[in-house]
Amino acid sequence: KxxxxxxxxxxxxxxxxxxxxxxxxxxxxxxxxxxxxxxxxxxxxxxxxxxxxxxxxxxxxxxxxxxxxxxxxxxxxxxxxxxxxxxxxxxxxxxxxxxxxxxxxxxxxxxxxxxxxxxxxxxxxxxxxxxxxxxxxxxxxxxxxxxxxxxxxxxxxxxxxxxxxxxxxxxxxxxxxxxxxxxxxxxxxxxxxxxxxxxxxxxxxxxxxxxxxxxxxxxxxxxxxxxxxxxxxxxxxxxxxxxxxxxxxxxxxxxxxxxxxxxxxxxxxxxxxxxxxxxxxxxxxxxxxxxxxxxxxxxxxxxxxxxxxxxxxxxxxxxEHKAWDKTYAAWRRGNPERAELLDRLVAGELPAGLDKALPVFPADSEKGLATRAASGKVLGAIAGVMPELWGGSADLAESNNTTMEGEESFIPTGKQTREWKGGPYGRTLHFGVREHGMGMILNGIALEGLTRPYGGTFLVFSDYMRPAVRLAAIQKLPVTYVWTHDSIGLGEDGPTHQPIEQLAALRAIPGLDVIRPADANETAAAWGAVLRHRDRPAALALTRQAVPVYDRKEYAKATNVTKGGYIMAEASTGTPDVILIATGSEVQLAVEARKTLEKQGVGTRVVSMPCREWFDEQSAAYREKVLPRAVRARVSVEAGVPQGWREVVGDAGEVIGIDHYGASADFTTLFKEFGFTTQAVVAAAKRSIKTAKGN
Amino acid sequence: KxxxxxxxxxxxxxxxxxxxxxxxxxxxxxxxxxxxxxxxxxxxxxxxxxxxxxxxxxxxxxxxxxxxxxxxxxxxxxxxxxxxxxxxxxxxxxxxxxxxxxxxxxxxxxxxxxxxxxxxxxxxxxxxxxxxxxxxxxxxxxxxxxxxxxxxxxxxxxxxxxxxxxxxxxxxxxxxxxxxxxxxxxxxxxxxxxxxxxxxxxxxxxxxxxxxxxxxxxxxxxxxxxxxxxxxxxxxxxxxxxxxxxxxxxxxxxxxxxxxxxxxxxxxxxxxxxxxxxxxxxxxxxxxxxxxxxxxxxxxxxxxxxxxxxxxxxxxxxxEHKAWDKTYAAWRRGNPERAELLDRLVAGELPAGLDKALPVFPADSEKGLATRAASGKVLGAIAGVMPELWGGSADLAESNNTTMEGEESFIPTGKQTREWKGGPYGRTLHFGVREHGMGMILNGIALEGLTRPYGGTFLVFSDYMRPAVRLAAIQKLPVTYVWTHDSIGLGEDGPTHQPIEQLAALRAIPGLDVIRPADANETAAAWGAVLRHRDRPAALALTRQAVPVYDRKEYAKATNVTKGGYIMAEASTGTPDVILIATGSEVQLAVEARKTLEKQGVGTRVVSMPCREWFDEQSAAYREKVLPRAVRARVSVEAGVPQGWREVVGDAGEVIGIDHYGASADFTTLFKEFGFTTQAVVAAAKRSIKTAKGN
The missing domain is CATH 3.40.50.970 (Thiamin diphosphate (ThDP)-binding fold, Pyr/PP domains)
Structure with a gap:
């Protein structure tokens, strides 16, 4: 035949x-x-x-x-x-x-x-x-x-x-x-x-x-x-x-x-x-x-x-192309709005209303909000303006906050469940406990070219999907990873579930942006920035635990996230005596330590650095402004391995990290036991000031 | 029932x-x-x-x-x-x-x-x-x-x-x-x-x-x-x-x-x-x-x-234990030699003849020898004295040189093939193209407690088995990874097969030793050192391409590998003007650059640093001897991402690495095109000397 x-x-x-x-x-x-x-x-x-x-x-x-x-x-x-x-x-x-x-x-x-x-x-x-x-x-x-x-x-x-x-x-x-x-x-x-x-x-x-x-x-x-x-x-x-x-x-x-x-x-x-x-x-x-x-x-x-x-x-x-052109033209005539959408998707443009749709979170230093929860709210808020965005989780939907509220599941009609309604054209993806498959499927979705996929799991399980992440980066695919429970802050599930080396290991991958926002508003800004890029995958590392939502009248605007690192709080002394650099949930330690240090007369700048890759892309002048060469007293704080932070803090700097596996306990105990405290940051700052002077 | x-x-x-x-x-x-x-x-x-x-x-x-x-x-x-x-x-x-x-x-x-x-x-x-x-x-x-x-x-x-x-x-x-x-x-x-x-x-x-x-x-x-x-x-x-x-x-x-x-x-x-x-x-x-x-x-x-x-x-x-004790005692009586072996295995002791069995490779600056080939020869040489050591590859036996010569395959008798003879008690493992399964199986073998397993694949595919490697480290299991084709030196297979970020990403894993020997004799010493440890997994990163076998009368002894980093060649000036630090195949660039620099009157020390983890375990005095604080002019050379090397070279140092994916071509072209040349090392040395003086 x-x-x-x-x-x-x-x-x-x-x-x-x-x-x-x-x-x-x-x-x-x-x-x-x-x-x-x-x-x-x-x-x-x-x-x-x-x-x-x-x-x-x-x-x-x-x-x-x-x-x-x-x-x-x-x-x-x-x-x-x-x-x-x-x-x-x-x-x-x-x-x-x-x-x-x-x-x-x-x-x-x-x-x-x-x-x-x-x-x-x-x-x-x-x-x-x-x-x-x-x-x-x-x-x-x-x-x-x-x-x-x-x-x-x-x-x-x-x-x-x-x-x-x-x-x-x-x-x-x-x-x-x-x-x-x-x-x-x-x-x-x-x-x-x-x-x-x-x-x-x-x-x-x-x-x-x-x-x-x-x-x-x-x-x-x-x-x-x-x-x-x-x-x-x-x-x-x-x-x-x-x-x-x-x-x-x-x-x-x-x-x-x-x-x-x-x-x-x-x-x-x-x-x-x-x-x-x-x-x-x-x-x-x-x-x-x-x-x-x-x-x-x-x-x-x-x-x-x-x-x-x-x-x-x-x-x-x-x-064949010619025959298709006819069907296609007929479709365009019959579907002018959808044709407009298609044209935008083919051009790779963002919807006009995206920035407006991004939520602004009110300051909240009491209860705070987990950045994973903020991410979920962002997804819900932009779902309407950005129909090309879709995704789901490897069986952790509720934990990863990856479901856009009210959207149907992508599922054969006969396989809906009591918890999940949907159909073959649905929007919420269910990968099952298949992180690696998820990663490769996200790549395939992105390769088809019209839609933008995201997928979630715990940050520690980024290990399972690493070959897929690498291929996303090699292929420059705009895939977004929603990796939550991003540190020992995960708590009771213990060492097998607590990421320690993952942030460093992911930053090592060329062409991947790793973003660890400090609070809800940085999370919204991070999503906005990620969606503006079309030539690379991005990873959001988000907290399980609540973190303060900073008052952005007191601190610099969260939209500075796009620069990767920014002066979130300036030293009272103009030129700082010491710079505290932190990411994600540890920004609160830097902010608290700054208060203590300033009270003691130490001019202290806090730099929130949610994305090392974006910071490295800034002009030398901007980077010098944020981290002036002359200020050698520096402390970095991140609940992950120290690897890679010496580049930022320099010879006189101090790196606060964790170079061993975690433990099973509530997160407040873990942060304390493993040395992530305001006092530890204050002490490191003083050591670094001393070292910087001594040289 | x-x-x-x-x-x-x-x-x-x-x-x-x-x-x-x-x-x-x-x-x-x-x-x-x-x-x-x-x-x-x-x-x-x-x-x-x-x-x-x-x-x-x-x-x-x-x-x-x-x-x-x-x-x-x-x-x-x-x-x-x-x-x-x-x-x-x-x-x-x-x-x-x-x-x-x-x-x-x-x-x-x-x-x-x-x-x-x-x-x-x-x-x-x-x-x-x-x-x-x-x-x-x-x-x-x-x-x-x-x-x-x-x-x-x-x-x-x-x-x-x-x-x-x-x-x-x-x-x-x-x-x-x-x-x-x-x-x-x-x-x-x-x-x-x-x-x-x-x-x-x-x-x-x-x-x-x-x-x-x-x-x-x-x-x-x-x-x-x-x-x-x-x-x-x-x-x-x-x-x-x-x-x-x-x-x-x-x-x-x-x-x-x-x-x-x-x-x-x-x-x-x-x-x-x-x-x-x-x-x-x-x-x-x-x-x-x-x-x-x-x-x-x-x-x-x-x-x-x-x-x-x-x-x-x-x-x-x-x-049940008592009944078993009887059978066991009978077995001991009937098998005195095997009982001796068992006692050694239970005690976790190495065989007496191990060090002697490790091969010594003659110097060879012409043809050289790939470190993967050296590793294969080491395995063959120690197979006899160390029956508890066994392993194989994820379908890359010949490439990884993981087969001990003359040993049978571990395989049901009915599944032998024309290339592989063996039986249920055989020694050579065949994992198929299943890196992740291999990693977990190696962990299970180690957990049983009597034998010591190793497994091989290309270094880039360590990504596939990362969750298993992490679990080996968490559980402190003496599993050995034989990861060959450890850089762009892999050549024609191109970017998907060339490790770039893997060395850094693996070093980020707490409790894993990553060893990248410079030549055949460092490879033998590395195997010896790895086998002496019983409380952690170790990874050997080995070259596909031939590298010189150094004349150890001219250069320091390869047994120094156990220290993680050592002065391989000293500067003519006593205190060096600059220190070149390299791993694996890039040591030859440091060695060549030293010759050029010394000719130009620049006192140049070469430090071979096959294992960062082992070096960090040395006394402060030893580390100061190898990398004196006073010598701030330093260059690191490794065909991987720069991440993590600032810690070694300091603010005034230069890091020669590669922060993007590779390409499909022969390896000599790739090293040249991607800036791994003697001239580049020489130039970096001079820049670092200048920086060190300027500060």
């Missing part, structure tokens, strides 16, 4: 030869999978997917995710054949400095690459996020269209490998995909039985199909290996085509278990671990070429007829 | 009431699961498990793992009833400062607690490691005994919750448990359908039993809920007992899916999310007591008869 002609077969064999050549040229890489997946990838790019090589950002396109990113050639060669502007010279430059063909696919680097993959499990899990986003976007823009009739209908296609299936994140995301009945998701699982340690039987014997059935997926087996022996290997592309086409009409996500032989048909290295991650060697490459009817002496050989045939993808894409 | 009498039933109801009281007293915690799991936990501690309350460290004991650590009362109350020395006052002190009943169970803190749990998935996954270790230990000590007849046979019992099943790490470890056919592992999965966001239907509808069947587990369904309505709820303990007893004889791991109603039989809060993580309230506690025939006005009520009955566990434990 795929109906391949000789030129299709020649094209697919060309893919194999190009893959072998490209790896051979650079001397390292992954030829095997690119060879054996050639027919599957060719089917997708030439027959199954809706895409337009001339417009890789077309709103109506299907998405392709290569979860086995090490097989980047699988995608690069299809982009070459289909006419995305990846050319033979690019394939020749594989894995070299400055090329558009890096070792693993990188989004915004190569035309047609939708996502950066490589860390196993990440692509597959983020594809689930894309499928989430497609549904939500459709709900926002065209909820009443019949299935398949909206310009916002598209499908997510994934190729995944054994390694993807072994990684825990694939379990988290795929269990959720089944739960969410994501009909718009099809995964080809390349069951080639080979990973780096050769035969996967050494570590991996689960029945993946059965596991996905347990998740509620449609599972189709397409067996090219048959008894596993190369002699019986038949690349039945019709069966694969049928499975893929069927999956378009399924009401659930589909897993196609495709049994392949890696590096097929390389005569001696097929079906071996060696062909997975190393060049085949000149001899094997030549033998493969002979087998396939290519000239073993030529490299990067592509028949003119092959390229002419495969580049018809451009004309097909153009025609 | 469990044969419970009235006093057993009263005892179980006492558990429920104590759980409600204890949470009510402190005002926060998790009463619900402790109430509904009371019968299951009681069965384990009173009838099913082999244990001796008087000797919590008995070698022959079964292990109990409470993977749903938030339900710590489930365990504390059983420890109280069985007579472990946890008393009523301890239950009253739940979740308060200094108590032995913290919010989550903590090993080495409460008698009878085998493992620190709380982060979901971790207990279950580490239990798989315990089951691994039991098998390997038996293989080392008593391989020829028939099943069930060795003193080293014991069983691992786990209670796990919905959250454990949602977490990805449970997939990784349980897939591997099925693959390994771990007959010594039984998991009770408390399928209560409730997590913090109430009905788990909102996020979790997979068929867990089917999933575990796909992994190759025996799955038994024990349904107390029946149609899910409280009216039909029957705690059929006989059915549960039968399932547990059967699992002892199974040849595979067993999952008992136990359908319970959380907080049973609390009249209004049973089966709700509220009862999961909050105190029930005085009224509900009183109502529950009335329902169960307790005095609603009394708290912490325990009938004398109940305690007398349950404390018979002590006599039973004594008898």
């Amino acid at each position: 795929a109906g391949w002609s000789d030129v299709d077969i020649r094209a697919v064999d060309t893919v194999r030869v190009l893959a072998a050549d490209a790896v051979q040229k650079v001397g390292n890489g992954h030829p095997g999978t690119a060879m054996s997946l050639a027919p599957a990838a060719y089917l997708l790019y030439q027959q199954v997917m809706r895409h337009d090589p001339a417009d890789p950002h077309w709103l109506g396109r299907d998405r392709f995710v290569l979860s086995c990113g090490h097989s980047s050639l699988t995608q690069y060669i299809q982009l070459f054949l289909a006419g995305y502007g990846v050319e033979l010279d690019d394939l020749k430059a594989l894995r070299t400095w400055g090329s558009i063909t890096p070792g693993h696919p990188e989004v915004n680097h190569t035309p047609g690459v939708e996502i950066t993959t490589g860390p196993l499990g990440s692509g597959l899990a983020s594809a689930v996020g894309m499928a989430f986003a497609q549904r939500r976007q459709r709900g926002l823009l065209d909820p009443d269209a019949k299935p398949g009739e909206s310009p916002f209908d598209h499908h997510i296609w994934v190729i995944a490998s054994d390694g993807d299936m072994e990684e825990g994140v694939s379990h988290e995301a795929c269990s959720l995909a089944g739960h969410q009945e994501l009909a718009n998701l099809t995964v080809i699982y390349d069951a080639n039985q080979i990973s780096i340690e050769d035969d996967t039987d050494i570590a991996f014997s689960e029945n993946v199909g059965q596991r996905f059935e347990a998740y509620g997926w449609d599972v189709v087996d397409v067996d090219w290996r048959q008894d596993g022996n190369g002699a019986t290997y038949v690349e039945n592309v019709d069966a694969l085509w049928t499975a893929l086409e069927q999956s378009k009409r399924s009401k659930r996500p589909t897993l196609v278990v495709l049994h392949t032989i890696i590096a097929w048909p390389a005569p001696t290295k097929q079906d071996t671990g060696k062909s997975h991650g190393s060049a085949l060697g000149d001899e094997e490459v030549a033998a493969t070429k002979e087998l396939l009817g290519f000239n073993p002496k030529k490299t990067f050989e592509v028949d003119r007829a092959v390229l002419a045939h495969t580049r018809k993808a451009k004309a097909r894409g153009k025609a | 469990a044969g419970w009498s009235d006093v057993d039933i009263r005892a179980v109801d006492t558990v429920r009431v104590l759980a409600a009281d204890a949470v009510q007293k402190v005002g926060n915690g998790h009463p619900g699961t402790a109430m509904s799991l009371a019968p299951a936990a009681y069965l384990l501690y009173q009838q099913v498990m082999r244990h001796d309350p008087a000797d919590p460290h008995w070698l022959g004991r079964d292990r109990f793992v409470l993977s749903c650590g938030h339900s710590s009362l489930t365990q504390y109350i059983q420890l109280f009833l069985a007579g472990y020395g946890v008393e009523l006052d301890d239950l009253k002190a739940l979740r308060t400062w200094g108590s032995i009943t913290p919010g989550h169970p903590e090993v080495n803190h409460t008698p009878g607690v085998e493992i620190t749990t709380g982060p979901l998935g971790s207990g279950l996954a580490s239990a798989v490691g315990m089951a691994f270790a039991q098998r390997r230990q038996r293989g080392l000590l008593d391989p020829d005994a028939k099943p069930g007849e060795s003193p080293f046979d014991h069983h691992i019992w786990v209670i796990a919750s919905d959250g454990d099943m949602e977490e990805g790490v449970s997939h990784e470890a349980c897939s591997l448990a099925g693959h390994q056919e771990l007959a010594n592992l039984t998991v009770i999965y408390d399928a209560n359908q409730i997590s913090i966001e109430d009905d788990t239907d909102i996020a979790f509808s997979e068929n867990v039993g089917q999933r575990f069947e796909a992994y190759g587990w025996d799955v038994v369904d024990v349904d107390w809920r029946q149609d899910g309505n409280g009216a039909t709820y029957v705690e059929n303990v006989d059915a549960l007992w039968t399932a547990l007893e059967q699992s002892k004889r199974s040849k595979r791991p067993t999952l008992v899916v136990l359908h319970t109603i959380i907080a049973w039989p609390a009249p209004t809060k049973q089966d709700t999310g509220k009862s999961h993580g909050s105190a029930l309230g005085d009224e509900e506690v009183a109502a529950t007591k009335e329902l169960l025939g307790f005095n609603p006005k009394k708290t912490f009520e325990v009938d004398r008869a109940v305690l007398a009955h349950t404390r018979k566990a002590k006599a039973r434990g004594k008898a």
Whole structure:
């Protein structure tokens, strides 16, 4: 039914030869999978997917995710054949400095690459996020269209490998995909039985199909290996085509278990671990070429007829795009307000009313307010003006305050519960206890491009989702993390739940903003600032416990948060004798210590520094104003490891932190026992003043 | 068949009431699961498990793992009833400062607690490691005994919750448990359908039993809920007992899916999310007591008869222990050499020949040797003298050099592959692409206490296993990580595979040693030093690329590694004009820069600093000798984020690092393009000298 002609077969064999050549040229890489997946990838790019090589950002396109990113050639060669502007010279430059063909696919680097993959499990899990986003976007823009009739209908296609299936994140995301009945998701699982340690039987014997059935997926087996022996290997592309086409009409996500032989048909290295991650060697490459009817002496050989045939993808894409344009135009005419919203989303602009919508919290030095509670109120307040913002929690909704009041859950209608009402287009996400899956799904949502996702858990469990956070930063995705219970202030749950090293460890991630607001108004300002950025993820570290809401007539404006660090309270002496720098809940210690010190005649400045990254971005003049080089007496206070604060306080400074794990007790006891007291800050200030003078 | 009498039933109801009281007293915690799991936990501690309350460290004991650590009362109350020395006052002190009943169970803190749990998935996954270790230990000590007849046979019992099943790490470890056919592992999965966001239907509808069947587990369904309505709820303990007893004889791991109603039989809060993580309230506690025939006005009520009955566990434990002592004594007589080995392992002593076995590598400034390759040679060299050391890789054996030459794989006999031969008692571990599962399994192996495990992957993927590393550090477990490809030196695989922030992020973890040796001999010394520690995990960060093997006649001895930092090359000027501090592969830049600087008359000291933690542990005098306060001109060089190095170089120092992601190219290009060159170090040295003078 795929109906391949000789030129299709020649094209697919060309893919194999190009893959072998490209790896051979650079001397390292992954030829095997690119060879054996050639027919599957060719089917997708030439027959199954809706895409337009001339417009890789077309709103109506299907998405392709290569979860086995090490097989980047699988995608690069299809982009070459289909006419995305990846050319033979690019394939020749594989894995070299400055090329558009890096070792693993990188989004915004190569035309047609939708996502950066490589860390196993990440692509597959983020594809689930894309499928989430497609549904939500459709709900926002065209909820009443019949299935398949909206310009916002598209499908997510994934190729995944054994390694993807072994990684825990694939379990988290795929269990959720089944739960969410994501009909718009099809995964080809390349069951080639080979990973780096050769035969996967050494570590991996689960029945993946059965596991996905347990998740509620449609599972189709397409067996090219048959008894596993190369002699019986038949690349039945019709069966694969049928499975893929069927999956378009399924009401659930589909897993196609495709049994392949890696590096097929390389005569001696097929079906071996060696062909997975190393060049085949000149001899094997030549033998493969002979087998396939290519000239073993030529490299990067592509028949003119092959390229002419495969580049018809451009004309097909153009025609599909044109047909879509009509539907899209009709939608615009029928939905002028939604079209306006779409235009704003495509432009990446914020709604006009955002700043006005951000709440202002009245000063409250008595009861105070936890910054997590303030964050919840911010979300509720901006929900109306910013429909593209949505998110939820990894089973800690109430603790993380991540639910926008009154918004429905994103859930199949039949799976509503007594606590949560909703439907397929709902706004509140429920990730279950799956932090890593959440992180990858948030990335996928952001990659789809129209909506802005956030997700919450306890700060300590940011550890579970770290690979996803890193990928958000690498891909410059505007994902927001709502990480609450941000210190030993978490209290009774004890050391396993109390973050100690997480703030430092997160600040170490290049391209991630870590914001720890001191009070409710800093929290509102932080949300505002985070939403203004579109080129990076941001993490909000929020308290469980109540903290004072400062009187901003007495202290500097909370909107200074955008500068990352600011003079919150000035020293009475003009030039301060000492500067106290604090973040989050410890700002209150600095504020209290300042009162004591000032009473004792010590001119004390308090700097609230909610975001080190934003502070570092300020002009040298601004930074000098806040932290004048001449004032060497400095104290930092943060309930986390000291690491990284020497940079701020300098040689004469003192760092108040905690360099060991916490304990199970109420938070007031913990702060006291672990040395976070006003007196400790006062004493450190005096030590630092002495040191600064002494030098 | 469990044969419970009235006093057993009263005892179980006492558990429920104590759980409600204890949470009510402190005002926060998790009463619900402790109430509904009371019968299951009681069965384990009173009838099913082999244990001796008087000797919590008995070698022959079964292990109990409470993977749903938030339900710590489930365990504390059983420890109280069985007579472990946890008393009523301890239950009253739940979740308060200094108590032995913290919010989550903590090993080495409460008698009878085998493992620190709380982060979901971790207990279950580490239990798989315990089951691994039991098998390997038996293989080392008593391989020829028939099943069930060795003193080293014991069983691992786990209670796990919905959250454990949602977490990805449970997939990784349980897939591997099925693959390994771990007959010594039984998991009770408390399928209560409730997590913090109430009905788990909102996020979790997979068929867990089917999933575990796909992994190759025996799955038994024990349904107390029946149609899910409280009216039909029957705690059929006989059915549960039968399932547990059967699992002892199974040849595979067993999952008992136990359908319970959380907080049973609390009249209004049973089966709700509220009862999961909050105190029930005085009224509900009183109502529950009335329902169960307790005095609603009394708290912490325990009938004398109940305690007398349950404390018979002590006599039973004594008898079992005594019977075991006989078998054990017979084994000692029959296996004097193995008994000697066991004594050494129990004492936690190193073998006499270790230092001698550590290889010495000849100087080689031409070809050099990658430190990962050196590590592989070290492992091979010490394999013979240190049979307790074992480990493997997450599908990167050859890249991580983690296989001890000639050692067999740990694998069911029927699952050997053409590349890997072995058997159930083998030594080489194969984790598949499951870094997080690997980390938790390593913890479980270490917790069993007799062997020492190591595991490898690329340094960048330490991110995947971070929660496990943290738990190793919290529990002070001597686990060793072999993390190779430790910088942009990884090369062509590109930014997703190149660690940038990982060294800093790992150093942030309290209680973890991070060691980045400069050459082959530092690598050998590092292994020696790591193995001497028994109270903490350690990470080796090793190069992919070859680095020079220094001539230790010219440079200071590599055994100085134990000090964390040492003067590798002294300045010609006596007191140095500048100190260059470097780690790992960047030491060669410091060494080269020193030559240039010395030629220009600048007295230059090179400090190799493979382990910041070990250096910080040295005396102030030693640290002053290596880094004299008076020498303020300092440069640090490390191919990672600068974070944390200001502490070492001071205000006048220069930090050479990389604060952005890498790229896909060969490593020599990357080092050059990203500013890791001899010239850059020389220039930084001169800048720092100038700054130091200027101040």
